[in-house]
Amino acid sequence: MVVMPKGLKHILSKPKLVVPTLIVAIGLIVGVVVVVVRSDKPAQAAPRAVEVEVVRVEQKDVPVYSEWIGTTEGIVNADIKAEVTGYLLRQDYKEGSFVKKGQLLFELDPRPFQAAVDQANGQVAQFQGQLEQAISQVAQAEAQVAQANSQLLQSQAQLAQAQANQVKTQLDVNKYTPLAEQKAVTQQDLDNAVQGNVVAKAQVEAARAGVETARAQLRAANAQIGTAKASINTAKGQIENAQAAVRTAQLNLGFTRIISPIDGIAGIAQGQVGNLITTTSAPLTTVSTVDPIKVYFTLSEQQYLNFTRRNLIEARHGASVVQIELELILSDGSSYPEKGSFFFADRQVDPKTGAIRMAGIFPNPGNVLRPGQYGRVRAVTATKNDALLVPQRAVSELQGSYQAAVVGGDNRIEMRTVKVGERSGSLWVIEDGLKAGETVVVEGTQKIKPGAVVQPKPYTTTN
Numbered sequence: 001m002v003v004m005p006k007g008l009k010h011i012l013s014k015p016k017l018v019v020p021t022l023i024v025a026i027g028l029i030v031g032v033v034v035v036v037v038r039s040d041k042p043a044q045a046a047p048r049a050v051e052v053e054v055v056r057v058e059q060k061d062v063p064v065y066s067e068w069i070g071t072t073e074g075i076v077n078a079d080i081k082a083e084v085t086g087y088l089l090r091q092d093y094k095e096g097s098f099v100k101k102g103q104l105l106f107e108l109d110p111r112p113f114q115a116a117v118d119q120a121n122g123q124v125a126q127f128q129g130q131l132e133q134a135i136s137q138v139a140q141a142e143a144q145v146a147q148a149n150s151q152l153l154q155s156q157a158q159l160a161q162a163q164a165n166q167v168k169t170q171l172d173v174n175k176y177t178p179l180a181e182q183k184a185v186t187q188q189d190l191d192n193a194v195q196g197n198v199v200a201k202a203q204v205e206a207a208r209a210g211v212e213t214a215r216a217q218l219r220a221a222n223a224q225i226g227t228a229k230a231s232i233n234t235a236k237g238q239i240e241n242a243q244a245a246v247r248t249a250q251l252n253l254g255f256t257r258i259i260s261p262i263d264g265i266a267g268i269a270q271g272q273v274g275n276l277i278t279t280t281s282a283p284l285t286t287v288s289t290v291d292p293i294k295v296y297f298t299l300s301e302q303q304y305l306n307f308t309r310r311n312l313i314e315a316r317h318g319a320s321v322v323q324i325e326l327e328l329i330l331s332d333g334s335s336y337p338e339k340g341s342f343f344f345a346d347r348q349v350d351p352k353t354g355a356i357r358m359a360g361i362f363p364n365p366g367n368v369l370r371p372g373q374y375g376r377v378r379a380v381t382a383t384k385n386d387a388l389l390v391p392q393r394a395v396s397e398l399q400g401s402y403q404a405a406v407v408g409g410d411n412r413i414e415m416r417t418v419k420v421g422e423r424s425g426s427l428w429v430i431e432d433g434l435k436a437g438e439t440v441v442v443e444g445t446q447k448i449k450p451g452a453v454v455q456p457k458p459y460t461t462t463n
Contacts, residue, residue: 049411049453049454049455050444050447050448050452050453050454050455051444051454051455051457052405052407052441052442052443052444052445052447052448052454052455052456052457053441053442053443053444053456053457053458053459053460054407054439054440054441054442054456054457054458054459055390055391055394055439055440055442055458055459056437056438056439056440057388057389057390057430057434057435057436057437057438057439057440058388058389058390058436059386059387059388059389059436060386060387060389061383061384061385061386061387062383062384062387062389062424062427062429063380063382063383063384063424064380064381064382064383064384064422064424064429065378065379065380065381065422065423065424065425066303066378066379066381067329067376067377067378068297068298068299068376068377069297069298069374069375069376069377070295070296070297070328070360070374070375070376070377071295071296071297071372071373071374072293072294072295072369072370072371072372072373072374072375073288073293073294073295073296073371073372074264074265074288074289074290074293074294074371075288075289075290075292075293075294075361076262076264076288076289077286077287077288077289077371078260078261078262078264078286078287078288079283079286080105080106080258080260080266080283080284080285080286080287081279081281081283081284082106082108082255082258082277082278082279082281082284083252083255083279084108084113084252084255084256084279085276085277085278085279086108086109086110086112086113086256086276086277087108087109087274087275087276087277088106088107088108088271088272088273088274088275088276088277088284089107089108089109089110089256089273090106090107090273091105091106091269091273092104092105092106092107093105093260093266094266095266095267095268095269095285096265096266096267096268097265097266098263098264098265098266098367099260099263099264099265099266099287100260100263101260101261101262101263102259102260103259103260104257104258104259105258105259105260105266105284105285105287106258106269106271106284107256107257107258108255108256108257108258108277109256110253110256110257113249113252113253113255113256114253116249116252116253117246117249117250117253119249120242120245120246120248120249121246123238123242123245124239124242124243124246126242127235127238127239127242128235128239130231130234130235130238131232131235131236131239133231133235134228134229134231134232134234134235135228135232137224137227137228137231138225138228138229138232140224140228141221141222141224141225141227141228142221142225144217144220144221144224145218145221145222145225147217147221148214148215148217148218148220148221149218151210151213151214151217151218152211152214152215152217152218153214154210154214155207155210155211155213155214156211156214158207158210159204159207159208159210159211160207161207162200162203162204162206162207163204163207165200165203165204166197166200166201166203166204168200169193169196169197169199169200170197170200172193172196172197173190173193173194173197175193176189176190176193177190258284260287261287262287262289263289264287264288264289264290265287265288265290265367265370266285266286266287267285267286267287267288268285269284269285270282270283270284270285271284288370288371290364290367290369290370290371291363291364291365291367292361292362292363292364293361293362293364293369293371294343294359294360294361295326295328295340295359295360295361295362295375295377296357296358296359297357297358297359297360297377298353298355298356298357298358299355299356299358300354300355301349301354301355301356303381304345304349304356304358306381306382307381310382324341324342324379324380325339325340325341325379325380326339326340326341326342326360326362326377326378326379327339327340327377327378327379328340328360328362328375328376328377328378329375329376329377329378330373330375331373331374331375336362336368336369336375338362338363338364338365339362340360340361340362340363340377341360341361342358342360343358343359343360343361344358344359345357345358345359346358360377384421384422384424384429387421387424387429387430388429388430388431388434388435388436389424389427389428389429389430390404390427390428390430390434390440390442391426391427391428391442391459392423392426392427392428393442393443394428394440394441394442394445395418395420395428395430396445401417402417402418402419402420403415403416403417403418404416404418404430404433404434404440404441405440405441405445405448406434406438406439406440406441407439407440407441407454407456410453411453411454411455411456412451412452412453412454413441413448413449413450413451413452413453413454414450415449415450416433416434417433418430418431418432418433418434419431419432419433439456441454441456442459443459
């Protein structure tokens with residue numbers, strides 16, 4: 001049974017008002033029903049605050065880092081080249097391995113060089129034989145000199161005796177001549193005296209000839225000594241030359257064994273077994289000392305001057321110059337665990353580039369670093385006082401503009417443009433746009449927008 005309201009029943013009793021009034025009534029009823037239905041639904045919940053990690057803008061003195069592109073190079077890079085020409089017989093090392101000083105790397109065919117050694121030794125033996133022969137000739141000549149001296153003495157004695165006898169016979173002639181005239185002696189006595197004098201004179205001439213002969217023999221013997229001694233000197237010179245040839249041949253033979261001059265890492269072999277290797281050929285390989293290892297990098301002239309001035313000022317104030325600690329960032333972005341130090345600066349600034357080449361030195365245990373690697377050399381070059389610092393993750397870059405999300409007192413986000421300066425480790429130095437003590441979002445920036453309400457919590461670096 002349907003119960004109508006009195007007003008509706010009255011309206012329906014008048015036909016002219018039925019249709020329009022009915023439409024209005026139905027609309028009112030529908031509106032009331034809709035309102036009632038909507039009023040039955042629960043109220044929509046307010047947006048949930050986004051959880052973000054935040055830090056406060058810190059103000060303190062910080063070191064300022066500079067970075068330069070660096071290239072690694074061995075402390076010593078020894079090119080291994082052949083010092084004699086020959087055919088490569090053997091490779092005696094493993095490419096890329098560590099080799100010690102004196103370790104055998106390559107061998108050339110030694111047979112031609114061994115033959116040269118044998119030939120040089122043969123010449124030494126030949127000249128030694130000639131030397132011994134010359135020494136024997138000297139001994140013989142010296143014996144002949146002694147004999148000639150003895151003969152000369154004997155001939156001189158005979159000459160003296162003959163001269164004395166000739167004087168005596170001449171005296172006899174002188175004595176017998178007036179006596180014979182006086183008939184005091186016979187003519188025969190005088191003739192005998194004259195004949196004796198003639199014989200004595202002949203003996204004197206013979207003795208003189210003997211002396212000259214002995215002297216000639218002595219001169220000849222002395223000449224033989226001189227000749228023999230000259231032969232000795234010649235033989236000695238030939239022996240010295242031959243011995244030098246032996247040493248050269250032995251040295252060349254030794255050069256067929258090509259060894260490493262240093263401890264280091266041996267590179268790839270550039271020669272193959274059987275190749276003819278000459279003294280002008282390219283290096284067979286290179287051995288590099290890599291522990292420690294050098295890293296070359298280039299500073300601008302201005303950077304170099306700033307650094308040297310700072311050290312001079314510190315020295316004038318009695319401060320010791322602190323050795324610069326270098327950090328090496330490898331090509332994969334990782335930091336090399338060993339710290340380096342300044343090694344040397346080049347002698348001049350390149351006038352074409354206005355830069356100066358520097359070298360750092362890094363320990364290299366395990367030979368992890370190899371020559372030719374690229375990286376970034378990083379070092380503290382200055383100190384910035386009262387710098388404002390935020391983590392680099394707290395600053396985002398968009399088309400050359402840097403922004404940071406600042407959390408206000410009501411935990412609402414304000415996107416603020418900032419001006420960044422140098423990096424200090426993992427931190428940005430903020431030149432403008434932030435104040436000390438303000439709170440910025442580090443993690444969760446991708447989930448927020450300006451005006452959003454956030455739920456901040458302290459930033460942890462392990463994330």
